Amino acid sequence: MDWNDKLQRIIDYTEEHLQRKEEPVDMDEITRISGCSYHFFLKVFSYMNGISYAEYVRHRKLTLAGYDLKSSPIKVVDLSYKYGYDSPTSFTKAFQQFHGISPKEARGASAKLQVLPRMQVYTRNKYSWRIEHKPSFRLIGKRVSISCIAGSPQTEIPGFWNECQKNGIYSRLISLDTGKPKGLFGISEKYDEASDQLSYAIMAISDYILPEGFCEMQIPETSWAVFDCRGPVPQSIQEGWDYLRKEWLVKYPFQHASCPELEWYSDGNSYSSEYLSQIWIPIIIKED
Numbered sequence: 001m002d003w004n005d006k007l008q009r010i011i012d013y014t015e016e017h018l019q020r021k022e023e024p025v026d027m028d029e030i031t032r033i034s035g036c037s038y039h040f041f042l043k044v045f046s047y048m049n050g051i052s053y054a055e056y057v058r059h060r061k062l063t064l065a066g067y068d069l070k071s072s073p074i075k076v077v078d079l080s081y082k083y084g085y086d087s088p089t090s091f092t093k094a095f096q097q098f099h100g101i102s103p104k105e106a107r108g109a110s111a112k113l114q115v116l117p118r119m120q121v122y123t124r125n126k127y128s129w130r131i132e133h134k135p136s137f138r139l140i141g142k143r144v145s146i147s148c149i150a151g152s153p154q155t156e157i158p159g160f161w162n163e164c165q166k167n168g169i170y171s172r173l174i175s176l177d178t179g180k181p182k183g184l185f186g187i188s189e190k191y192d193e194a195s196d197q198l199s200y201a202i203m204a205i206s207d208y209i210l211p212e213g214f215c216e217m218q219i220p221e222t223s224w225a226v227f228d229c230r231g232p233v234p235q236s237i238q239e240g241w242d243y244l245r246k247e248w249l250v251k252y253p254f255q256h257a258s259c260p261e262l263e264w265y266s267d268g269n270s271y272s273s274e275y276l277s278q279i280w281i282p283i284i285i286k287e288d
Helices: 001-013 027-034 040-051 053-071 076-082 088-099 150-166 170-174 235-251
Strands: 128-134 137-147 183-192 197-205 215-219 222-230 263-265 276-283
Touching: 001 027, 001 053, 027 040, 040 053, 053 076, 053 088, 076 088, 088 222, 128 170, 128 263, 137 150, 137 170, 137 183, 150 170, 150 197, 170 197, 170 263, 197 215, 235 276
Parallel strands: none
Antiparallel strands: 128 222, 137 197, 137 215, 183 197, 183 263, 222 276, 263 276
């Protein structure tokens, strides 16, 4: 078993022990899984991931606590106990340091919370791409404004997906999906330079009547450069974009068609090493 496999098992074990109702993380168990001393594991974890193991555990707890505050009337005292804090005061201090707002402020409808997604270990992708011509299709879904401050989209976009899974929007879109094959789209739309924010949407191809509170978009007939990304998301799709910017866009200059770039996420286990997601770049094919 190599380091990636060991690290993934330790992350999975950690995620199962973030709440007080489970047994706390056991250093001896981590030592057993990693096959090295706990001290050496901490060094390797920080080196491989750019964050300490203690920070990862703390930030994951506070991410989940934020979901709980938004989706339930749970009291702060109960929430602090749930995630293993000694007192509501220590929990509130940690919460404010991570999210930038107090637990009380976090209940506000417009409050924005920070997210550290569950970590997934992956190996570097090998990409395949192709040109596909597709007829016009209709998308329906939900939009949100995303901050474009350095690094924010990489956390806020996965956070929006997690939020939609929590509040039922994700499952609703799956039920409305009439695409073949089935899957959901992530779409970065209009960028507002004044506010440094991007409009981002999670949508599905659908022929159903537009549900109340949802938005819709008509994608015109066009050709697409379609890139397959294999592995857990969001890492695989983020690495796919990195590949496009650093290599494909340089080697294959093209004329961009007048519609947004799309990310497509298949209907499957998004944590699997074989999970398929795609990047669609709209292009204009020049006639000879």
